[in-house]
Amino acid sequence: MTLRDPRTLHPQPPFEKQPQDPPGLDAKMKPVPADGAESWVGHGRLEGRKALITGGDSGIGRAVAIAYAREGAEVVINYLPEEEPDAESLAEIFEADGNTLHRMPGDLMDEAFARQLVKDAAEKMGGLDIMVVNAGKQVTQPDIASISSEQFDQTMKTNVYAMFWMCQEAMAIMPPGSSIIPVTSIQGYDPAPQLLDYATTKYAMRGFTIGLAKQAIEKGIRVNGVAPGPIWTALQPSGGQTQEAVTQHGAGAPIGRPGQPSELAGAFVYLASDEASYTIGEILGVTGGAPTA
Ligand code: NAD
Ligand code: MG
Numbered sequence: 001m002t003l004r005d006p007r008t009l010h011p012q013p014p015f016e017k018q019p020q021d022p023p024g025l026d027a028k029m030k031p032v033p034a035d036g037a038e039s040w041v042g043h044g045r046l047e048g049r050k051a052l053i054t055g056g057d058s059g060i061g062r063a064v065a066i067a068y069a070r071e072g073a074e075v076v077i078n079y080l081p082e083e084e085p086d087a088e089s090l091a092e093i094f095e096a097d098g099n100t101l102h103r104m105p106g107d108l109m110d111e112a113f114a115r116q117l118v119k120d121a122a123e124k125m126g127g128l129d130i131m132v133v134n135a136g137k138q139v140t141q142p143d144i145a146s147i148s149s150e151q152f153d154q155t156m157k158t159n160v161y162a163m164f165w166m167c168q169e170a171m172a173i174m175p176p177g178s179s180i181i182p183v184t185s186i187q188g189y190d191p192a193p194q195l196l197d198y199a200t201t202k203y204a205m206r207g208f209t210i211g212l213a214k215q216a217i218e219k220g221i222r223v224n225g226v227a228p229g230p231i232w233t234a235l236q237p238s239g240g241q242t243q244e245a246v247t248q249h250g251a252g253a254p255i256g257r258p259g260q261p262s263e264l265a266g267a268f269v270y271l272a273s274d275e276a277s278y279t280i281g282e283i284l285g286v287t288g289g290a291p292t293a
Contacts, residue, residue, distance in 0.1 A: 013248050160223035
């Protein structure tokens with residue numbers, strides 16, 4: 001097998017400025033993020049599994065959806081109605097593979113919707129044994145003075161409350177052998193000053209993940225998180241960073257470039273699969289070299 005240098009495997013900064021309105025679309029990014037459709041080869045590691053992935057239309061969630069399906073899992077994704085173009089192109093990838101993507105759009109800041117989503121996904125698939133809590137809101141602000149109560153509330157609702165609501169529902173129906181995987185961040189270890197509210201949620205998600213893991217294993221359910229570093233996704237140019245920061249996204253990571261969503265999918269496959277049966281309450285960093293300790 002040809003050795004490949006990770007530093008040059010994917011695009012490096014500088015990138016173009018490319019403002020988008022939130023929640024943003026993968027399809028509008030330059031370059032388009034690598035979702036693994038061209039590269040992921042399944043080995044049946046999730047055969048028969050039933051997965052719900054929030055934010056599954058784009059970015060990290062999309063790459064996880066592709067990998068999970070190719071590993072044999074049935075997949076439901078949630079996303080916002082504005083993101084239908086990304087969800088549609090993902091459905092086409094599934095169809096080309098001979099798989100069916102179940103789509104359940106809706107706003108996770110709505111408690112009733114977030115709770116019902118878990119029940120609906122389980123009903124659609126005849127059960128639920130993987131839940132990836134990946135939807136996220138990130139809005140850069142230069143100073144605490146510029147964070148509105150509305151922004152703070154929306155960031156908490158999307159990242160923390162929705163996780164709580166969905167995990168409460170999932171814990172009630174998941175059988176032993178299931179996995180819950182919240183997506184935290186390097187921001188949950190080393191908060192950037194311009195991401196104060198967002199980093200706060202990622203610390204909360206880390207604590208929740210480790211704490212819930214101790215409860216959930218008593219039911220045979222494993223809970224583990226993933227902590228990405230700077231990843232090339234629509235979250236960043238749609239308000240998650242300034243446009244100046246977008247041009248240098250990933251430059252500060254030891255590897256010198258942002259990660260692509262396809263480079264994270266393996267972590268999610270591992271954590272969901274029986275290969276990780278003794279891995280509980282762990283947060284797996286995929287950061288391009290920035291320490292998560
Ligand atoms: P992304 O924009 O592709 O995915 C985020 C998704 O969140 C969107 O696709 C959207 O469907 C969903 N979402 C946002 N608000 C929602 C709401 N109210 N209701 C329902 N869905 C909603 O970007 P991504 O970078 O792939 O983000 C996925 C996760 O990765 C997030 O939790 C993010 O915090 C985390 N993360 C990203 C980075 C990065 O550099 N991109 C780094 C660390 C962690
Ligand atoms: Mg999206």
